[in-house]
Amino acid sequence: MNEQRSPIKADRRQTRRSRARLTLPLLGPAFVAAVAYVDPGNFATNTTAGARYGTLLIWVVVSANLMAMLVQWLSASLGLATGKGLADVCREQWSRPVSLGLWLQAEVVAMATDLAEIVGSAVALNLLFGIPALPAGVIAALVAMALLQLERRGYRRFELAIVGLLAIILAGFLYSAFRAGGDPSGLIDGLVPRFDGSQSVLLAVGILGATVMPHVVYLHSALVAKRPGERDVASIRKRLKASRTDVLVALGLAGVVNVAMLWVAATLLHDLPGKTVDTLEGAYSAFGDVAGMSTAVAFALALLASGFASASVGTYAGQVIMEGFTGWRIPLLLRRLLTLLPALLVLGIGVNPTAALILSQVVLSFGIPFALIPLVIFTAQRSVMGQWVVSRKATAIACVVATVIVSLNVLLLIDLLG
Numbered sequence: 001m002n003e004q005r006s007p008i009k010a011d012r013r014q015t016r017r018s019r020a021r022l023t024l025p026l027l028g029p030a031f032v033a034a035v036a037y038v039d040p041g042n043f044a045t046n047t048t049a050g051a052r053y054g055t056l057l058i059w060v061v062v063s064a065n066l067m068a069m070l071v072q073w074l075s076a077s078l079g080l081a082t083g084k085g086l087a088d089v090c091r092e093q094w095s096r097p098v099s100l101g102l103w104l105q106a107e108v109v110a111m112a113t114d115l116a117e118i119v120g121s122a123v124a125l126n127l128l129f130g131i132p133a134l135p136a137g138v139i140a141a142l143v144a145m146a147l148l149q150l151e152r153r154g155y156r157r158f159e160l161a162i163v164g165l166l167a168i169i170l171a172g173f174l175y176s177a178f179r180a181g182g183d184p185s186g187l188i189d190g191l192v193p194r195f196d197g198s199q200s201v202l203l204a205v206g207i208l209g210a211t212v213m214p215h216v217v218y219l220h221s222a223l224v225a226k227r228p229g230e231r232d233v234a235s236i237r238k239r240l241k242a243s244r245t246d247v248l249v250a251l252g253l254a255g256v257v258n259v260a261m262l263w264v265a266a267t268l269l270h271d272l273p274g275k276t277v278d279t280l281e282g283a284y285s286a287f288g289d290v291a292g293m294s295t296a297v298a299f300a301l302a303l304l305a306s307g308f309a310s311a312s313v314g315t316y317a318g319q320v321i322m323e324g325f326t327g328w329r330i331p332l333l334l335r336r337l338l339t340l341l342p343a344l345l346v347l348g349i350g351v352n353p354t355a356a357l358i359l360s361q362v363v364l365s366f367g368i369p370f371a372l373i374p375l376v377i378f379t380a381q382r383s384v385m386g387q388w389v390v391s392r393k394a395t396a397i398a399c400v401v402a403t404v405i406v407s408l409n410v411l412l413l414i415d416l417l418g
Contacts, residue, residue, distance in 0.1 A: 040120020044357035050265025058190025064211035085222030087324020103325035121307025144311035172302030182267035
C-alpha cells in the first residue's frame with residue numbers, strides 16, 4: 001500500500017514545485033504596493049492609537065487591511081485586463097478637465113505621501129545617529145533616488161530591494177512584539193468596533209489613510225500592466241491567479257506588521273505614567289526605558305527601512321500618476337523635488353513630526369475616494385475589462401468599502417469644522 005502511495009505523493013510534490021516555479025516569477029507588484037501600507041504614517045498613527053487607546057482601534061487596522069486587499073486586487077485586475085494603469089484608463093475614458101482635476105488632487109496626495117515618508121526617515125536617522133532633521137531629510141531623499149535607479153536596471157532588482165526592506169520592518173516588529181509580551185485577550189477585545197470620542201475617530205481616519213493608500217492604487221495597476229508577458233486568455237488567467245496570491249501574501253504581511261505596531265504600543269506605552277509616548281521620539285524613548293534599548297533600536301530600524309522604501313515607491317507612483325493622467329514624463333530628479341519641498345519645509349521650520357505625519361494620513365484618506373471610485377467603476381464595466389470584468393458581488397463589496405471611507409471622511413470634516 002505504501003509503495004502505491006509513494007509515487008502519488010511524489011507526483012503531488014512535483015506538481016506543487018512546478019506551480020511554485022511558475023507563480024514565483026509573477027509575484028512582486030503587490031509587495032511594492034505593500035510598502036505604502038507600512039510607511040512612517042502607519043508608525044505614527046498606530047503608535048499613537050496604541051499609546052492613547054490601548055487595543056481599542058485594532059478593529060480599524062484589521063478592517064483597513066482587508067479593504068486594502070480588495071482594493072489592490074481590483075487594481076491588479078484592471079492592469080492585467082487592460083494592459084494599462086488606472087490613471088491611463090481615466091484619461092482615455094473621461095474628459096480632459098476631469099482627468100486634469102483628478103491629476104491635481106493626486107499631486108496633493110503625492111505631497112502628503114512624501115511628507116510622511118521623508119519626515120519618518122528623518123526621525124529615524126535622528127534617533128539612531130543624531131543627524132539633524134533637515135540633513136536627515138535630504139539623506140532620505142538621496143537613498144530613495146538610489147533605490148529607484150535599481151528599477152532602471154530591471155524591475156526585479158527594485159522589487160527584491162523592496163522585499164528586503166519589508167523583511168527588516170517585519171523582523172523589527174515581530175521582535176518588539178515578542179519582547180512586549182502582553183495579554184492576547186486584548187487583541188480579541190480590540191476587534192469589537194467602537195470609538196471613544198472624536199479624537200479616536202480622527203485617529204481611525206488617519207489609520208485608514210495610512211493603510212488604504214491612493215497613490216499605490218494607481219501604481220499597482222501600472223506595475224502589473226508594464227510587466228512583460230503574453231496577452232492571450234490563458235496567460236492573463238494565470239497572471240490573475242498569481243496576482244491574487246501576490247496580494248494575499250504581501251498585504252497579509254503588511255497587516256501583521258500594522259497589528260504588531262499597535263499591539264506593541266498598547267502593551268508597552270498605554271497609560272504609562274509620567275511619559276509622553278504618543279510621538280515617535282517619545283515612543284522610542286519609552287520603548288528603551290520599558291523594554292530595553294534593543295526594542296527601541298528595532299523600532300527605529302524598522303522606521304528607517306520603512307521610510308527609505310516608501311519614499312522610493314512614492315516617487316515612482318508620482319511619476320506613474322503624472323504620466324498616466326497627462327501623458328507627460330519628467331526626469332525623476334525633478335519629480336522628486338516637486339513633492340519633496342513640503343517635507344523639507346516641515347523639517348526646516350521644526351513642526352512636530354508625529355503631528356505632521358498624522359495630518360498627512362488624514363489628507364491621504366481624503367484622496368482615497370478619487371482613486372477608489374474610478375477603480376470600482378472601471379472594473380465593473382465590460383467595455384473596459386472585457387471578459388475579465390469583476391463579479392457583481394466583488395463590485396458590491398467595493399461599493400460598501402468606498403461608502404465607509406467617504407462616510408468616515410465626512411464625519412471627520414464635520415468634527416473639524418465644528
